[in-house]
Amino acid sequence: MKTAHEVRPGNVIMLDGNPWVVLKTETSRSGRNAAVVKLKLKNVLLDSTTETSFKGEDKLDVIVLDRLDCTYSYFADPMYVFMDEEFNQYDVEAENLGDAAAYITDGMEDVCQVTFYEEKAISVELPIIVTREVTYTEPSARGDTSGKVMKPATIAGGSTLSVADFVKTGDMIEIDTRTNEFKKRV
Amino acid sequence: MTSRVKTAMPLANWDIFCAVVDNYGDIGVTWRLAKQLTNEYPISVTLWVDDLTSFSHILPSLDPELTSQVHYGVKINLWSHPLPVSFNCPDVIIEAFACNLPDDVVQIMYDQHQAFKKNLSNIKAPVWLNLEYLSAESWVEGCHGLPSMQNNGLKKHFYFPGFTEKTGGLICEKGTLDRRKVWQSHLHYRMQLFDKLGLKDIASSDTVISVFSYETPALLALCNLWIQSKKPIHALIPKGRSLNCLQPLLPCSIEELKPGQQIKHGELTLHILPMTDQQGFDELLWSCDFNIVRGEDSFLRAQWAAKPFIWHIYPQEDDYHLIKLDAFLNLYCSDLSENTAHFYQKLNISFNTGNQEDTHKAWESLTCNMPELNKNAKQWPINTLNDTDLASRLVQFVKNS
Numbered sequence: 001m002k003t004a005h006e007v008r009p010g011n012v013i014m015l016d017g018n019p020w021v022v023l024k025t026e027t028s029r030s031g032r033n034a035a036v037v038k039l040k041l042k043n044v045l046l047d048s049t050t051e052t053s054f055k056g057e058d059k060l061d062v063i064v065l066d067r068l069d070c071t072y073s074y075f076a077d078p079m080y081v082f083m084d085e086e087f088n089q090y091d092v093e094a095e096n097l098g099d100a101a102a103y104i105t106d107g108m109e110d111v112c113q114v115t116f117y118e119e120k121a122i123s124v125e126l127p128i129i130v131t132r133e134v135t136y137t138e139p140s141a142r143g144d145t146s147g148k149v150m151k152p153a154t155i156a157g158g159s160t161l162s163v164a165d166f167v168k169t170g171d172m173i174e175i176d177t178r179t180n181e182f183k184k185r186v
Numbered sequence: 187m188t189s190r191v192k193t194a195m196p197l198a199n200w201d202i203f204c205a206v207v208d209n210y211g212d213i214g215v216t217w218r219l220a221k222q223l224t225n226e227y228p229i230s231v232t233l234w235v236d237d238l239t240s241f242s243h244i245l246p247s248l249d250p251e252l253t254s255q256v257h258y259g260v261k262i263n264l265w266s267h268p269l270p271v272s273f274n275c276p277d278v279i280i281e282a283f284a285c286n287l288p289d290d291v292v293q294i295m296y297d298q299h300q301a302f303k304k305n306l307s308n309i310k311a312p313v314w315l316n317l318e319y320l321s322a323e324s325w326v327e328g329c330h331g332l333p334s335m336q337n338n339g340l341k342k343h344f345y346f347p348g349f350t351e352k353t354g355g356l357i358c359e360k361g362t363l364d365r366r367k368v369w370q371s372h373l374h375y376r377m378q379l380f381d382k383l384g385l386k387d388i389a390s391s392d393t394v395i396s397v398f399s400y401e402t403p404a405l406l407a408l409c410n411l412w413i414q415s416k417k418p419i420h421a422l423i424p425k426g427r428s429l430n431c432l433q434p435l436l437p438c439s440i441e442e443l444k445p446g447q448q449i450k451h452g453e454l455t456l457h458i459l460p461m462t463d464q465q466g467f468d469e470l471l472w473s474c475d476f477n478i479v480r481g482e483d484s485f486l487r488a489q490w491a492a493k494p495f496i497w498h499i500y501p502q503e504d505d506y507h508l509i510k511l512d513a514f515l516n517l518y519c520s521d522l523s524e525n526t527a528h529f530y531q532k533l534n535i536s537f538n539t540g541n542q543e544d545t546h547k548a549w550e551s552l553t554c555n556m557p558e559l560n561k562n563a564k565q566w567p568i569n570t571l572n573d574t575d576l577a578s579r580l581v582q583f584v585k586n587s
Binding site: 014015016026028030033034038050051052054055059060061 | 207208283284316318319320321323325328329332333334335336337338339344482500502503506509510
């Protein structure tokens with residue numbers, strides 16, 4: 001069991017007897033330090049998607065399915081193709097990648113975990129920390145340096161996130177894929 | 187064929203569970219909701235509360251020793267473990283502010299759900315709602331009304347109060363704004379209330395400010411400023427957390443203070459307020475020129491009072507409450523001039539961060555902007571409420587569930 005707060009894209013959870021792939025997670029602060037976690041889920045059996053909310057501390061039944069360490073190989077619309085150590089290829093539907101798709105880039109070497117349900121590849125879980133290049137960010141805004149100053153940046157793959165003000169275009173940065181948060185410059 | 191629709195009056199019995207955490211906030215909101223549902227709809231409400239002593243401060247007729255009693259048509263049961271009164275599965279069950287329902291209550295709902303699924307009963311499991319905290323943040327719209335699928339097959343819904351049409355609305359009993367308008371158009375009501383509360387020596391032209399906050403050094407800064415005011419100012423403060431930061435102005439310990447007691451410094455008179463019920467508190471907010479409120483319930487009542495106010499928001503980890511404050515201020519100040527909006531926001535933020543100097547400066551800067559603030563405060567409830575309060579949206583939501 002994991003708390004809703006700990007669940008991440010790529011996990012498969014059982015709800016009312018059905019397996020659901022977690023496509024997207026959004027955590028918000030409610031009152032008195034309680035968290036609300038909004039999940040976008042895809043039913044593995046029915047191919048239907050839904051959005052649902054949980055309290056951050058709600059326990060969810062994350063099921064352990066067959067998993068293989070794989071690396072990203074190429075994109076064959078609408079499938080992402082991953083490959084294991086023995087060069088077996090597995091197709092994963094783009095939709096099933098959910099938020100993880102933002103970090104899939106050509107040539108990436110991150111070891112991902114592909115999850116199988118009844119021998120079909122159904123989701124991909126990224127490493128918790130990935131390193132990506134900043135492809136564009138504005139120069140730092142000097143003069144406004146009180147507190148933790150953040151600014152938007154685009155990373156390889158096209159997605160955007162907030163980074164520290166000192167980060168420059170071309171820098172490599174570490175990102176927490178659970179929260180899509182900038183961790184540090186490397 | 188067996189009818190799958192309950193034949194008794196639909197959705198007639200609602201149970202609300204409330205865990206009291208901060209004395210008056212959670213119970214203040216749920217008590218208002220329970221009363222409103224009972225008074226304005228054909229709904230029988232049972233309110234389960236885990237701290238009747240705190241509750242009795244805002245409902246003086248409540249007997250904290252009784253495990254079950256009825257007030258204003260609402261059945262009030264003590265929520266202890268195990269439940270001291272038998273639980274009858276209602277049509278709607280609300281867990282207020284993410285409190286966790288007792289396991290045996292969830293089990294009863296589950297049994298009912300299973301019986302319905304297996305055609306052994308024609309009664310569905312209750313509509314189960316998690317009534318969440320009020321926030322002006324934009325993410326609330328995306329979470330309001332979402333189902334929360336439970337492992338056992340039961341479905342719960344998140345219900346978010348809020349300021350926009352895509353949220354659950356705001357608690358406001360029918361007629362509140364009209365009653366307030368009548369009250370404020372008869373100036374003698376204000377003076378009668380002050381007399382009733384034992385507040386002496388307040389002239390009708392004096393500035394009166396109610397203070398119901400948490401501790402903050404910013405309050406002391408304001409009081410020091412008010413001491414040097416050009417005209418008399420009266421700060422009305424109940425015995426509670428606000429006084430913890432005013433010790434330098436008090437002649438004795440907080441415990442020794444008595445309701446009705448006056449402490450005079452220069453042009454400022456501190457009045458120690460007696461506890462009052464919710465109606466009395468509303469009338470107090472209607473009667474003051476400026477209100478300092480906290481939490482959720484008094485925050486909303488200050489808005490309905492149509493007077494300028496400072497919101498001392500409940501502090502959260504990593505100062506997250508300041509984001510919530512900012513979200514509200516952005517909405518509230520949207521029709522104010524840039525200058526007034528700037529200083530009003532600065533006043534609220536510095537009060538919440540305990541910045542004495544900024545609080546002092548912002549208050550002084552706002553003095554000549556009070557007419558604009560007052561005008562905005564009068565228009566705000568009309569625009570925000572927009573004829574759809576939380577209870578009516580909630581009833582509609584349940585009908586559609």
